[in-house]
Amino acid sequence: MLTIYELRELVKLLEQTDVESFEVKNEDSRLSIKRRLGEQSVVVQAPVAPAKLAVVTPIAPPKAEKPVQAAPSATSVQPPASQVEDTENLYKITSPMVGTFYAAPAVDAAPYVSIHDQVQPTTIVCIVEAMKLFNEIEAEVKGEIVQILVENGQLVDQGQPLFLVKRV
Numbered sequence: 001m002l003t004i005y006e007l008r009e010l011v012k013l014l015e016q017t018d019v020e021s022f023e024v025k026n027e028d029s030r031l032s033i034k035r036r037l038g039e040q041s042v043v044v045q046a047p048v049a050p051a052k053l054a055v056v057t058p059i060a061p062p063k064a065e066k067p068v069q070a071a072p073s074a075t076s077v078q079p080p081a082s083q084v085e086d087t088e089n090l091y092k093i094t095s096p097m098v099g100t101f102y103a104a105p106a107v108d109a110a111p112y113v114s115i116h117d118q119v120q121p122t123t124i125v126c127i128v129e130a131m132k133l134f135n136e137i138e139a140e141v142k143g144e145i146v147q148i149l150v151e152n153g154q155l156v157d158q159g160q161p162l163f164l165v166k167r168v
Helices: 004-015
Strands: 021-025 030-036 039-045 055-059 090-094 099-102 124-130 133-138 143-148 161-167
Antiparallel strands (some): 021 030, 030 039
């Protein structure tokens, strides 16, 4: 059975998608998450005595989506537009899944990459955490990091651009 923390993380991930209904069953439990008209409900059932009922917990409706802009920081200083001039030669490294973006392997560690770093196709540029799994994201192209498009700890969507790389 999922812990409350895991359940909260699952709901956060699902809020970032268009999924309206999600259900997981096994022999002794069932998890069902449904969203309708801005409302969400979570139903968790497990074997219970006949006098007990299933637990139904309301969850806050999803917040209206707003455009996400990365604030400048030490790892995501944006170069002036004149430096990012050849857009045809830029490659977007995108998130392969919905999850949480992490620029470094640990809170106190240096980021995997910074602006102006040279990368190879197998260079790890970040981690995307989804469902307690930490997925290392590789550059997939040889070049130079010219822009970091998301902040550390930010929720990202599948296909969302994370980095711009100038191909070499």
